[in-house]
Amino acid sequence: xxxxxxxxxxxxxxxxxxxxxxxxxxxxxxxxxxxxxxxxxxxxxxxxxxxxxxxxxxxxxxxxxxxxxxxxxxxxxxxxxxxxxxxxxxxxxxxxxxxxxxxxxxxxxxxxxxxxxxxxxxxxxxxxxxxxxxxxxxxxxxxxxxxxxxxxxxxxxxxxxxxxxxxxxxxxxxxxxxxxxxxxxxxxxxxxxxxxxxxxxxxxxxxxxxxxxxxxxxxxxxxxxxxxxxxxxxxxxxxxxxxxxxxxxxxxxxxxxxxxxxxxxxxxxxxxxxxxxxxxxxxxxxxxxxxxxxxxxxxxxxxxxxxxxxxxxxxxxxxxxxxxxxxxxxxxxxxxxxxxxxxxxxxxxxxxxxxxxxxxxxxxxxxxxxxxxxxxxxxxxxxxxxxxxxxxxxxxxxxxxxxxxxxxxxxxxxxxxxxxxxxxxxxxxxxxxx
Amino acid sequence: xxxxxxxxxxxxxxxxxxxxxxxxxxxxxxxxxxxxxxxxxxxxxxxxxxxxxxxxxxxxxxxxxxxxxxxxxxxxxxxxxxxxxxxxxxxxxxxxxxxxxxxxxxxxxxxxxxxxxxxxxxxxxxxxx
Ligand code: SF4
Numbered sequence: 258x259x260x261x262x263x264x265x266x267x268x269x270x271x272x273x274x275x276x277x278x279x280x281x282x283x284x285x286x287x288x289x290x291x292x293x294x295x296x297x298x299x300x301x302x303x304x305x306x307x308x309x310x311x312x313x314x315x316x317x318x319x320x321x322x323x324x325x326x327x328x329x330x331x332x333x334x335x336x337x338x339x340x341x342x343x344x345x346x347x348x349x350x351x352x353x354x355x356x357x358x359x360x361x362x363x364x365x366x367x368x369x370x371x372x373x374x375x376x377x378x379x380x381x382x383x384x385x386x387x388x389x390x391x392x393x394x395x396x397x398x399x400x401x402x403x404x405x406x407x408x409x410x411x412x413x414x415x416x417x418x419x420x421x422x423x424x425x426x427x428x429x430x431x432x433x434x435x436x437x438x439x440x441x442x443x444x445x446x447x448x449x450x451x452x453x454x455x456x457x458x459x460x461x462x463x464x465x466x467x468x469x470x471x472x473x474x475x476x477x478x479x480x481x482x483x484x485x486x487x488x489x490x491x492x493x494x495x496x497x498x499x500x501x502x503x504x505x506x507x508x509x510x511x512x513x514x515x516x517x518x519x520x521x522x523x524x525x526x527x528x529x530x531x532x533x534x535x536x537x538x539x540x541x542x543x544x545x546x547x548x549x550x551x552x553x554x555x556x557x558x559x560x561x562x563x564x565x566x567x568x569x570x571x572x573x574x575x576x577x578x579x580x581x582x583x584x585x586x587x588x589x590x591x592x593x594x595x596x597x598x599x600x601x602x603x604x605x606x607x608x609x610x611x612x613x614x615x616x617x618x619x620x621x622x623x624x625x626x627x628x629x630x631x632x633x634x635x636x637x638x639x640x641x642x643x644x645x646x647x648x649x650x651x652x653x654x655x656x657x658x659x660x661x662x663x664x665x666x667x668x669x670x671x672x673x674x675x676x677x678x679x680x681x682x683x684x685x686x687x688x689x690x691x
Numbered sequence: 692x693x694x695x696x697x698x699x700x701x702x703x704x705x706x707x708x709x710x711x712x713x714x715x716x717x718x719x720x721x722x723x724x725x726x727x728x729x730x731x732x733x734x735x736x737x738x739x740x741x742x743x744x745x746x747x748x749x750x751x752x753x754x755x756x757x758x759x760x761x762x763x764x765x766x767x768x769x770x771x772x773x774x775x776x777x778x779x780x781x782x783x784x785x786x787x788x789x790x791x792x793x794x795x796x797x798x799x800x801x802x803x804x805x806x807x808x809x810x811x812x813x814x815x816x817x818x819x820x
Contacts, residue, residue, distance in 0.1 A: 416761070422761050424765055
């Protein structure tokens with residue numbers, strides 16, 4: 258046939274929509290071969306690690322929270338844990354539970370945004386949730402209600418829904434009363450019902466037949482589904498303490514993107530986020546969340562990244578369930594934060610942000626002043642895997658018209674709910690066909 | 692516009708943002724208060740964290756609009772306002788035991804480049820060195 262001749266085709270998405278931040282995709286296709294894939298993050302570099310030098314340890318949770326408007330709690334948690342590690346202190350009991358509850362709120366808020374407003378329109382062929390809302394007003398409204406409940410958890414405990422102000426190294430500035438938390442119970446029960454509906458709703462979507470042999474990386478805790486603590490494990494043999502992170506992971510500068518690429522020194526690309534957590538920690542989910550996953554036909558190991566939308570919904574069920582459990586057992590702690598003296602040292606923290614593990618490392622002096630900081634957000638850890646997926650995904654769909662292929666590539670990127678502002682610390686799509 | 696939003700102190704709240712946009716669309720002056728966070732703090736009936744607990748608070752030099760969020764959560768506020776009396780606040784902070792290095796830090800966070808905060812931070816930079 259004529260078109261056997263190597264023809265070059267470019268797919269360009271100049272601004273990726275429905276992702277947080279500014280990014281683009283460039284794909285080059287020669288004949289039937291993909292010859293180049295570049296996932297470019299052009300959100301300007303943000304220099305947070307440098308801003309932190311010379312600041313006091315107690316400012317790290319407030320300053321790093323500003324990296325992201327969607328997952329500020331994750332930054333506050335990772336930075337607080339890292340500082341506590343440096344000073345040799347542990348936050349336990351109800352203060353720890355209150356942190357976990359705050360994190361549940363952020364997961365609900367962030368996952369509801371992605372499932373209903375950012376990713377679902379892809380499965381129906383809409384350009385955005387506003388179009389989708391014309392045909393499915395009830396569904397979009399339920400999503401917004403779910404998100405609102407997440408917001409309310411964060412507002413109550415954190416002071417406001419974005420960039421909360423109540424988190425500090427050692428605990429909180431103000432501890433909430435049982436009565437205050439009880440005001441969330443009915444809302445969370447309704448939210449849990451909506452999340453269960455989300456699982457059965459997303460389970461019915463059409464999924465491309467696409468599976469890869471990923472290395473999933475997530476925290477693993479002896480008895481909880483992971484939020485704040487645990488060892489870092491993978492399905493390919495990684496099993497390390499958080500303070501060993503730098504021995505196993507490396508960040509690389511790539512010319513075409515403003516975000517560093519993170520990889521495992523020994524094996525390269527890896528996968529973080531809801532799918533990784535689910536695959537490595539299924540046994541730690543609540544019975545209700547497990548049951549919801551099973552009824553959606555999901556069990557570990559799920560290797561289809563498109564199905565991460567179902568997993569996100571399962572995690573929303575879990576987050577509501579866990580929040581209700583915590584509130585049920587809560588008693589106001591005697592003091593809002595545990596007392597300590599800053600000491601010189603290095604501290605490591607890694608917690609499960611909605612998009613996956615978020616690593617912080619700080620070196621502080623005797624006065625608690627930050628000498629240097631390192632922050633590795635989840636999106637920079639997933640970048641390589643996102644590109645790998647496109648290398649594998651596009652050849653299967655080369656017959657599609659360019660517009661459709663472009664749409665599907667964006668959908669594949671959104672599987673990871675990339676947060677570009679975090680990663681620059683990214684989306685625009687170009688497909689080049691010859 | 693951006694000056695206006697900046698001057699409202701802290702990250703502005705959603706009502707302030709709506710008001711600024713609506714003011715802009717109608718060609719009117721935005722309805723922003725001219726007083727400091729302290730007024731809101733008193734109205735909320737908070738106990739002053741600076742007076743009662745000796746916690747440095749930037750409320751006196753910060754534009755109202757947040758409804759005194761931080762003091763309500765038992766912590767000091769972090770900045771700024773138009774024509775604030777920064778020198779006086781620095782003196783109060785010193786009495787609470789804040790040193791020159793930390794004073795520079797207080798005036799140089801999110802709004803470190805706003806005129807009054809920048810000047811005040813320079814004063815303490817000199818004393819620090
Ligand atoms: S706590 Fe801060 S804002 Fe409230 S009255 Fe005292 S100084 Fe002013």
